Amino acid sequence: MTPAARVAAAIELLDDILAGAPTEKALTVWARGHRFAGSKDRAAIRDLVYDAMRRRRSLAAIGGAQTGRGIMIGLARADETDLESVFSGVGYGPAPLSDEEKAAGTAPSEGAEALDCQDWLWPEFKASLGEEAAAAAMAALQARAPVHLRVNTRRTTLPEVQAQLAAAGSETQPHPLSPTALEVVSGARRLRNDPSVLSGAVEFQDAASQAVSDLVPLPEGGRFLDYCAGGGGKTLAIGARVRAELVAHDAAPRRMADLPARAARAGLAVRCVEPGNLASEGGFDTVLVDAPCSGSGSWRRDPQGKWALTPERLTELTALQGEILDLAARHVLPNGRLIYVTCSMLAQENGAQVAGFLARHPDWTGTVTRQFTPADGGDGFFFAELIAP
Numbered sequence: 001m002t003p004a005a006r007v008a009a010a011i012e013l014l015d016d017i018l019a020g021a022p023t024e025k026a027l028t029v030w031a032r033g034h035r036f037a038g039s040k041d042r043a044a045i046r047d048l049v050y051d052a053m054r055r056r057r058s059l060a061a062i063g064g065a066q067t068g069r070g071i072m073i074g075l076a077r078a079d080e081t082d083l084e085s086v087f088s089g090v091g092y093g094p095a096p097l098s099d100e101e102k103a104a105g106t107a108p109s110e111g112a113e114a115l116d117c118q119d120w121l122w123p124e125f126k127a128s129l130g131e132e133a134a135a136a137a138m139a140a141l142q143a144r145a146p147v148h149l150r151v152n153t154r155r156t157t158l159p160e161v162q163a164q165l166a167a168a169g170s171e172t173q174p175h176p177l178s179p180t181a182l183e184v185v186s187g188a189r190r191l192r193n194d195p196s197v198l199s200g201a202v203e204f205q206d207a208a209s210q211a212v213s214d215l216v217p218l219p220e221g222g223r224f225l226d227y228c229a230g231g232g233g234k235t236l237a238i239g240a241r242v243r244a245e246l247v248a249h250d251a252a253p254r255r256m257a258d259l260p261a262r263a264a265r266a267g268l269a270v271r272c273v274e275p276g277n278l279a280s281e282g283g284f285d286t287v288l289v290d291a292p293c294s295g296s297g298s299w300r301r302d303p304q305g306k307w308a309l310t311p312e313r314l315t316e317l318t319a320l321q322g323e324i325l326d327l328a329a330r331h332v333l334p335n336g337r338l339i340y341v342t343c344s345m346l347a348q349e350n351g352a353q354v355a356g357f358l359a360r361h362p363d364w365t366g367t368v369t370r371q372f373t374p375a376d377g378g379d380g381f382f383f384a385e386l387i388a389p
């Protein structure tokens with residue numbers, strides 16, 4: 001496919017996504033209907049769609065229309081691509097710009113529009129992080145997320161992995177957020193099938209997710225419960241650092257389906273417990289609640305989520321977070337730790353949850369809290385440690 005034909009495909013996909021189709025599903029359906037598109041074409045189109053979605057609002061302003069075409073005109077203008085060579089109408093490329101389209105488009109207004117944030121959310125971010133940090137975080141969310149790896153230091157070392165990956169064509173460098181983290185500088189696409197990934201010596205994991213896992217206190221030989229384990233990325237990171245009994249739980253147990261096999265590859269044993277069966281498990285030294293949240297810290301990877309969040313959904317999420325914290329607290333041993341983590345940067349989901357929990361449980365103590373934002377080089381994450389009476 002020509003670059004222009006890829007842009008035409010991205011326009012079609014963006015229109016479906018703006019009409020409500022989930023991005024990944026839209027890409028899959030498109031690929032099925034366009035078998036002639038090779039893997040390089042699909043990857044390029046995917047990049048165009050995600051780049052456009054991250055900057056959807058500012059690009060629509062620059063392009064002059066809230067449509068797939070308007071957004072892609074905006075992307076071409078913002079990136080100073082030669083507009084006429086792409087929008088030429090030649091082959092399968094998009095039609096040339098009309099006179100109205102040529103005249104349309106303005107610079108995005110300062111604040112929410114320029115930063116690609118919803119209007120109602122921008123004051124929330126400013127109140128949560130302070131104006132300067134909020135602007136830096138939102139600006140970071142406009143760009144592609146870097147690819148990070150976690151090295152399983154029980155199995156190998158960072159320099160060893162770096163040398164192996166370099167020999168196979170992927171350059172990496174240590175990431176300052178965690179001693180186990182590598183940032184992939186080049187050759188990321190080939191990594192999925194790299195022997196180090198397939199063998200469990202290395203996992204894909206955001207550096208801030210690793211930093212948060214590094215902060216989780218757990219005594220050697222202790223009992224650890226990951227209450228919202230999902231795929232178990234944090235369980236595996238914590239298990240690689242501390243020898244402990246690892247138990248995983250999730251309200252949707254299917255999400256943990258691959259966890260025992262991934263753990264075995266990493267040289268760990270993780271026991272998955274069905275919801276409802278936790279009562280007979282006894283207490284844990286550390287219970288981690290990696291709560292369902294807005295995902296605002298990881299909107300680079302899920303830009304559609306940035307535009308889909310509503311005040312009502314945020315209220316629902318904060319209610320659920322409080323309920324989960326209260327339930328998870330029941331499984332913490334006396335003087336044990338309840339760790340609250342979100343991949344959000346919104347105070348309602350973070351500091352306010354900790355304050356709410358401490359108000360409901362005055363005999364507990366709150367200690368460390370940390371807020372990571374994408375401006376720190378990884379996803380946005382919040383961490384809080386609560387100590388049981």
Ligand SMILES: C[S@@+](CC[C@H](N)C(=O)[O-])C[C@H]1O[C@@H](n2cnc3c(N)ncnc32)[C@H](O)[C@@H]1O
Pocket residue numbers: 227228229230231232233234235249250251252255290291292293324
């Ligand atoms: C942020 S994700 C967890 C990600 C995971 N810890 C990781 O590092 O890969 C949140 C998880 O919470 C689960 N969840 C939602 N409601 C829950 C509840 N009431 N009790 C336990 N888990 C819940 C979801 O199914 C989801 O897998």
